[in-house]
Amino acid sequence: xxxxxxxxxxxxxxxxxxxxxxxxxxxxxxxxxxxxxxxxxxxxxxxxxxxxxxxxxxxxxxxxxxxxxxxxxxxxxxxxxxxxxxxxxxxxxxxxxxxxxxxxxxxxxxxxxxxxxxxxxxxxxxxxxxxxxxxxxxxxxxxxxxxxxxxxxxxxxxxxxxxxxxxxxxxxxxxxxxxxxxxxxxxxxxxxxxxxxxxxxxxxxxxxxxxxxxxxxxxxxxxxxxxxxxxxxxxxxxxxxxxxxxxxxxxxxxxxxxxxxxxxxxxxxxxxxxxxxxxxxxxxxxxxxxxxxxxxxxxxxxxxxxxxxxxxxxxxxxxxxxxxxxxxxxxxxxxxxxxxxxxxxxxxxxxxxxxxxxxxxxxxxxxxxxxxxxxxxxxxxxxxxxxxxxxxxxxxxxxxxxxxxxxxxxxxxxxxxxxxxxxxxxxxxxxxxxxxxxxxxxxxxxxxxxxxxxxxxxxxxxxxxxxxxxxxxxxxxxxxxxxxxxxxxxxx
Amino acid sequence: xxxxxxxxxxxxxxxxxxxxxxxxxxxxxxxxxxxxxxxxxxxxxxxxxxxxxxxxxxxxxxxxxxxxxxxxxxxxxxxxxxxxxxxxxxxxxxxxxxxxxxxxxxxxxxxxxxxxxxxxxxxxxxxxxxxxxxxxxxxxxxxxxxxxxxxxxxxxxxxxxxxxxxxxxxxxxxxxxxxxxxxxxxxxxxxxxxxxxxxxxxxxxxxxxxxxxxxxxxxxxxxxxxxxxxxxxxxxxxxxxxxxxxxxxxxxxxxxxxxxxxxxxxxxxxxxxxxxxxxxxxxxxxxxxxxxxxxxxxxxxxxxxxxxxxxxxxxxxxxxxxxxxxxxxxxxxxxxxxxxxxxxxxxxxxx
Numbered sequence: 001x002x003x004x005x006x007x008x009x010x011x012x013x014x015x016x017x018x019x020x021x022x023x024x025x026x027x028x029x030x031x032x033x034x035x036x037x038x039x040x041x042x043x044x045x046x047x048x049x050x051x052x053x054x055x056x057x058x059x060x061x062x063x064x065x066x067x068x069x070x071x072x073x074x075x076x077x078x079x080x081x082x083x084x085x086x087x088x089x090x091x092x093x094x095x096x097x098x099x100x101x102x103x104x105x106x107x108x109x110x111x112x113x114x115x116x117x118x119x120x121x122x123x124x125x126x127x128x129x130x131x132x133x134x135x136x137x138x139x140x141x142x143x144x145x146x147x148x149x150x151x152x153x154x155x156x157x158x159x160x161x162x163x164x165x166x167x168x169x170x171x172x173x174x175x176x177x178x179x180x181x182x183x184x185x186x187x188x189x190x191x192x193x194x195x196x197x198x199x200x201x202x203x204x205x206x207x208x209x210x211x212x213x214x215x216x217x218x219x220x221x222x223x224x225x226x227x228x229x230x231x232x233x234x235x236x237x238x239x240x241x242x243x244x245x246x247x248x249x250x251x252x253x254x255x256x257x258x259x260x261x262x263x264x265x266x267x268x269x270x271x272x273x274x275x276x277x278x279x280x281x282x283x284x285x286x287x288x289x290x291x292x293x294x295x296x297x298x299x300x301x302x303x304x305x306x307x308x309x310x311x312x313x314x315x316x317x318x319x320x321x322x323x324x325x326x327x328x329x330x331x332x333x334x335x336x337x338x339x340x341x342x343x344x345x346x347x348x349x350x351x352x353x354x355x356x357x358x359x360x361x362x363x364x365x366x367x368x369x370x371x372x373x374x375x376x377x378x379x380x381x382x383x384x385x386x387x388x389x390x391x392x393x394x395x396x397x398x399x400x401x402x403x404x405x406x407x408x409x410x411x412x413x414x415x416x417x418x419x420x421x422x423x424x425x426x427x428x429x430x431x432x433x434x435x436x437x438x439x440x441x442x443x444x445x446x447x448x449x450x451x452x453x454x455x456x457x458x459x460x461x462x463x464x465x466x467x468x469x470x471x472x473x474x475x476x477x478x479x480x481x482x483x484x485x486x487x488x489x490x491x492x
Numbered sequence: 493x494x495x496x497x498x499x500x501x502x503x504x505x506x507x508x509x510x511x512x513x514x515x516x517x518x519x520x521x522x523x524x525x526x527x528x529x530x531x532x533x534x535x536x537x538x539x540x541x542x543x544x545x546x547x548x549x550x551x552x553x554x555x556x557x558x559x560x561x562x563x564x565x566x567x568x569x570x571x572x573x574x575x576x577x578x579x580x581x582x583x584x585x586x587x588x589x590x591x592x593x594x595x596x597x598x599x600x601x602x603x604x605x606x607x608x609x610x611x612x613x614x615x616x617x618x619x620x621x622x623x624x625x626x627x628x629x630x631x632x633x634x635x636x637x638x639x640x641x642x643x644x645x646x647x648x649x650x651x652x653x654x655x656x657x658x659x660x661x662x663x664x665x666x667x668x669x670x671x672x673x674x675x676x677x678x679x680x681x682x683x684x685x686x687x688x689x690x691x692x693x694x695x696x697x698x699x700x701x702x703x704x705x706x707x708x709x710x711x712x713x714x715x716x717x718x719x720x721x722x723x724x725x726x727x728x729x730x731x732x733x734x735x736x737x738x739x740x741x742x743x744x745x746x747x748x749x750x751x752x753x754x755x756x757x758x759x760x761x762x763x764x765x766x767x768x769x770x771x772x773x774x775x776x777x778x779x780x781x782x783x784x785x786x787x788x789x790x791x792x793x794x795x796x797x798x799x800x801x802x803x804x805x806x807x808x809x810x811x812x813x814x815x816x817x818x819x820x821x822x823x824x825x826x827x828x829x830x831x832x833x834x835x836x837x838x839x840x841x842x843x
Contacts, residue, residue: 232621314749317601318749320745320746320749321744321745321746321749322744322745323745427602427606427610428601428602429749429752429753430594430598430601430602430607430610430752430756431610432753433752433753433754433756433757434610434611434613434614434756434760436753436757437614437618437629437633437756437757437760437761438614438617438618440629440632440633440757441617441618441621441625441626441629442621442625444621444624444625444626444628444629444632445621445622445624445625445628447624452624452628454628454632457631457632458499458627458628458629458631458632459496459498459499459627459628459631460498460631
């Protein structure tokens with residue numbers, strides 16, 4: 001039978017080992033990373049296939065070759081006897097599967113499984129002895145905390161699954177595996193708690209993932225647009241986390257987590273705006289402190305987005321709002337600078353963004369140096385040489401610091417800040433108002449799986465407001481069932 | 493796309509409060525009389541909204557135009573044109589009124605054309621996003637408005653003079669004038685009969701909640717201005733704005749600019765509501781129902797003349813408190829829905 005790299009997926013396995021090898025080589029195009037070996041099991045001819053560097057040699061030796069060598073019948077084994085031994089009688093590995101097409105063979109082969117084909121039986125068996133190199137579990141890079149767990153997701157999907165499973169030891173926690181990406185066949189696991197989740201949401205997510213026709217899936221960003229309801233908003237109703245404990249909290253609220261092989265971030269949906277202000281530490285500190293920190297975060301968001309814009313617009317268009325003393329100080333500081341306040345604010349904001357981007361992309365050691373150059377040398381020199389006024393530098397510095405408080409909204413705050421400066425500088429508070437209502441509406445239009453992004457504030461869900469204004473105590477949490485469906489604004 | 497009764501209540505309330513916080517006439521009547529006539533006006537509104545309530549209870553997925561189409565196609569087309577003209581007129585009136593206030597309260601801040609175009613663009617954008625976005629935004633704007641009100645009361649409370657409050661005798665002319673004035677500002681009665689298909693449940697809660705909230709806040713604003721400004725209130729055109737100008741908070745010397753922010757937010761919501769309310773009625777334009785161009789048409793038709801008259805400094809006060817506008821609101825908000833209801837019942841019995 002003619003087989004190549006186009007039609008292999010549904011081609012059935014042949015009976016003879018010779019044909020199997022020929023067809024396998026033809027489909028794989030003699031790639032160097034597929035190792036094919038002939039072996040004999042109790043005198044019966046078999047073919048062993050594994051991908052280079054994907055299996056554990058120790059596991060291969062102890063769990064596969066050793067039992068196979070010990071399988072010695074007093075006669076030459078038949079194909080059926082070898083097959084029965086591999087699939088039912090041996091304890092080589094728990095994760096084994098019967099394969100009947102080349103599509104299945106390649107899928108398992110490149111996922112790190114060892115494949116054993118038995119001559120005379122048009123089936124193969126895959127054995128889970130993955131042993132590819134992977135990063136060890138480390139602290140989460142983007143969502144650090146003080147008192148919570150210190151382990152974060154890594155690039156290996158199965159390790160991430162185990163990190164979640166270790167925290168929820170219940171059969172109600174489900175993981176559904178599927179492959180997405182026409183070329184990459186990336187493993188994606190949908191996870192949820194079956195008693196908490198709305199089944200319609202899971203069905204919808206499954207359907208949307210299966211409908212994706214992209215060739216490649218390498219990160220969360222590839223599949224996010226396919227899972228969002230509307231694309232008109234600058235915000236995203238799907239959050240990401242690299243913390244297993246954070247994902248478990250969300251799953252317990254009836255949300256769905258999506259783990260993608262090759263990326264240390266999980267997608268959580270549906271997600272709401274206000275969740276960007278919550279961290280795992282909120283549940284490890286005392287209630288009063290959590291409330292205090294939450295309000296600091298809300299304030300930080302407003303400062304990060306609007307403070308420079310407000311400053312520019314008030315100083316340029318509405319100086320009457322400021323007290324005389326403050327106004328005089330501002331005028332004095334502005335008199336020595338050559339540019340208008342708006343131009344200054346735009347320049348320094350762009351400079352800050354350049355330095356931030358450089359700090360992120362460069363190695364950590366050099367990144368620190370960039371910060372020093374930015375803060376000490378350029379900032380100080382700009383003020384000393386009267387290119388930038390000192391109050392504006394303070395405002396931008398405060399704004400930049402405030403934006404670090406809510407890392408999940410960094411993309412939005414960065415762009416909105418600049419837009420607010422431009423609009424505030426050109427049109428004053430009137431422009432700020434127009435922009436604000438546009439941003440509010442743009443945020444409000446967003447929903448994911450029928451859950452509005454602005455819930456529970458709008459639409460209002462009164463009994464969920466406690467988790468916004470403050471943090472409900474654990475005594476109260478244990479009495480209430482919090483599910484994401486309650487946020488749809490529909491009374492049930 | 494449906495909204496809750498609370499969201500509809502807030503949408504209608506913001507639409508109405510826009511005028512209340514901007515301007516109220518005090519020609520020949522005292523603030524205390526105005527408080528009384530406002531209450532009478534709300535009582536009148538409570539009667540006038542009854543056909544809308546019955547329309548919703550009988551045909552929850554239809555508004556007055558869709559219902560009219562089920563009576564006869566010609567009737568439906570006539571009503572579509574009528575309500576469209578009304579919406580365009582209200583957009584014109586709101587934009588003109590907005591620009592008038594802006595020119596007077598924030599003179600020389602920005603060119604009128606820029607102010608008008610920005611307002612229309614924002615309202616068209618919100619309208620394009622749809623009723624859900626507008627309704628959810630309105631809840632947030634409502635919260636901001638309440639914060640402003642609290643800030644104004646808190647910062648001016650020490651200057652309240654209780655002797656500024658006095659009661660005067662009301663005569664029939666005052667009552668009639670108050671009702672006409674109240675009605676001509678109550679375009680929400682017409683908006684209501686158009687937005688009915690968007691409502692999930694709870695029409696009575698929405699409508700009477702809105703009217704009671706309106707009464708509460710209008711009375712509160714008049715009282716606040718009265719206690720703070722006293723006799724000076726009759727000399728200023730924008731009493732609430734004047735109070736805000738005098739209010740002095742710890743971090744801000746004057747609250748009038750804050751008022752500008754809240755007032756603009758409310759103005760955009762009010763304007764977008766007119767276009768959104770037309771959408772379920774645009775049966776004839778179904779393929780273009782929510783295209784950006786279709787949404788822009790009422791804004792261009794209403795906004796362009798408003799900008800023109802603003803430039804010419806014409807057509808201001810007569811638009812607000814006149815009998816013709818009040819009559820149009822009664823006709824479109826009460827009489828026509830009642831006629832549609834009767835015709836639908838008549839047709840059903842005939843079938």
